[in-house]
């Protein structure tokens with residue numbers, strides 16, 4: 463059972479920007495229901511096709527391998543987090559909430575500049591000017607934690623990982639070969655835990671990670 467003690471004032475928003483991995487949206491909804499939290503889907507579907515990214519462009523395949531590899535830059539969605547955080551900040555202010563939380567982690571830093579501490583610091587400076595009368599700030603509590611570290615905390619809290627989604631490819635089963643699948647399987651291995659998701663290829667990750 464998940465500890466809901468600290469979640470009383472949290473509300474959840476997810477973004478539909480035409481991502482191939484839209485299964486994450488139903489998973490987010492399902493997790494919000496487990497926690498009895500308000501959840502809303504922000505419709506950016508007309509915006510997504512304008513973006514150049516393998517995550518939103520049907521004929522561009524999702525790269526396989528480890529996040530350290532150069533080809534993973536194909537998964538960058540231009541300016542994604544500044545867009546999402548701006549929308550979320552507007553919603554937070556409108557609901558008299560003072561914090562927007564986002565779960566970036568250290569594995570994101572290499573190829574996603576908008577997941578780094580410097581970006582969050584700068585974004586908050588911008589927000590302080592943009593929302594002077596109704597201050598709202600972004601917090602990224604896991605920005606200095608690895609995916610394995612977040613998983614460790616989640617396992618302790620009893621997070622139902624069978625209701626979570628990570629794979630970028632967009633099929634029913636997780637591929638096991640994209641950067642985010644590789645990182646997830648590596649994190650479960652580091653924690654000595656079994657990932658409850660079904661994978662098309664559960665062994666590939668070991669060929670691209672130093673173990």
Ligand SMILES: [Zn+2]
Pocket residue numbers: 628629630631636637638639640641642643644
């Ligand atoms: Zn995958």
